[in-house]
Amino acid sequence: MNNNLFRKEIPAVKTIVVKTGSRILTSSGYEQRVKRLVEDLVFLKKRGLRTILVSSGAIAHGMAALGLTKRPATIPLQQACASIGQNKLMQMYEKYFSIHGVAIGQVLLTWDDLRSKKRYLNLRNTFFQLLDLGAIPIVNENDSVGVEEIRFGNNDVLAAQVALLTQADLLVNLTDVGGLYNKNPHTDKSAIHIPVVSDFSSSVHKLASEKKSEISVGGMSTKLKAAEMVTRAGIFALVGDGFDKRLTDLLTHEDSATLFLPKQHKMPSRQRWIAFSGQSSGSLIIDDGAQRAIKNQGKSLLPAGVKDVRGSFKSGDMVDISTLDGKTLAKGLVNYSAEEILRIKGLRSSEIKNILGKKEFDEVVHRDNLVLL
């Protein structure tokens, strides 16, 4: 399916998530860039790809509509701008997508929609249904309701979550710089472009996180975090220049984008949710033996290895699994409630029935429902 659509390292793409930043969509000449982006998205869709767009720009378009030149400092004003601007943004997309006869569907999200497994699965159905219908979902944070606790804060994280949720094969992050460089390309002509990253060693993060190391152009740090997250789940990530370059060129040429290679085969959906999206309701503190069994031998967590229980949760909830010195080692779905685990902790599995009057599982957390961090 990919013949000539993607650079050679990317083998097969069925689902692609493309994220575009506010500057691409709002600074001077943006209508031309949007038109070009829409053409490319439609091109990919017509080549059989399931295509999703994550679009920023609501607040910026709202500011323009209200005649504001500085980003609002207060949350209510930001929310009002987003409310007005999101509509403008969609009108703009509607205008260009309708030229091609392609339907678009707006999806606005907060963290709350992903943290609950039920809502997560519902949402996944919505995306799949839109894609089955041949529509292109256009996603943004639901900024007008997003109070601090449920905000993604930036669309890099949101785009990564959408890629995880929709089982995408490739996440493309369009920004105003051609990916990663060893120095700041805007200020240093000798900067060398990095076309491929195969491992997230600390030196890669340093390229973005040290302000003085110059690469922190356009919030590269959150783009790297998003790329690291999806590559851990088996998804390719590409960060490149969507300001001056076409999306379709970034997919085929390596000079204006950095490709991040995935770590392993695709993580199953349930493990993705545990690792990256779900919210823990408490934690289990485990002993050294259990730590070794989980970490080195891929074993389940048994009651014998549990030293303590924190928080209040019921069977099926997600918890952190932490070591005695307070490090979170893993996350997992529990087979027993907090109260039950408090009663069986430190005991052999054969004793569960005596204590609880029932034994549905030997394990407190089965290894299939456990993800090491």
Ligand code: GLU
């Ligand atoms: N959701 C914000 C907006 O549409 C943008 C967040 C971001 O740029 O990362 O204005």
